[in-house]
Amino acid sequence: MTIGVLLVDDDALVRSGLGFMLRASTSIDVLGEVGDGDEVPAAVATLRPDVVLMDIRMRRVDGITATRALRAAPEPPEVIVLTTFDADSDVLAALQAGAAGYLLKDTPPAEIVRAVETVAGGEPMLSPSVTRRLMELAGAGSDATTSRDSARTRLAVLSEREREVAVALGMGLSNAEIGAAAYLSTATVKAYVSRLLEKLGANNRVQVALLVQQADLTDPPTDGSAIRT
Structure with a gap:
């Protein structure tokens, strides 16, 4: 196809x-x-x-x-x-x-x-170098504190497990990698991601990753991995 x-x-x-x-x-x-x-x-x-x-x-x-x-x-x-x-x-x-x-x-x-x-x-993705630069930009500026607080308020609607998956997305992990780390099946991870998109009003996983980085909940990937969505 x-x-x-x-x-x-x-x-x-x-x-x-x-x-x-x-x-x-x-x-x-x-x-x-x-x-x-x-x-x-x-x-x-x-x-x-x-x-x-x-x-x-x-x-x-x-x-x-x-x-x-x-x-x-x-x-x-x-x-x-x-x-x-x-x-x-x-x-x-x-x-x-x-x-x-x-x-x-x-x-x-x-x-x-x-x-x-x-x-x-x-599985859209961004290179690690691009990811670092964009995440720095997302959290930079004179209104960085306001932006961070706003992002954290949006993420506050998530359950503990949903938040864990969201942070993993911000770290650039794939569904399989999230599943292995959280002892979840890939299908279950996909279900969590779908709920994240709905709850956060995001239309792809890149937007969730940006929101997590804006909230300053994790650091950009440095091991050669990429954000996949």
């Missing part, structure tokens, strides 16, 4: 290059492409992609706004944001909007294919 992908970028040359590269993979089917964020809803409704590769900076509707609207819709595709500039604030905003991860446009083709496959398989 191939993975349906929609390309969203205001640069026709970038779309052409991404399309050429992705079509070389037997696991990916490029369903179509659009040139701005305001074209995404109609394209997704028509093409029903599994994954959207979304540029952040576009002329009419930026990728962050388009991602937020897309992820708020029923049964949305996963979103990987694309950026030319390694701007932490843009990437953090995109993840908070519901994106599963991000790629720089100069990422090697094999890594882009792997990212699409990983996201489509239900």
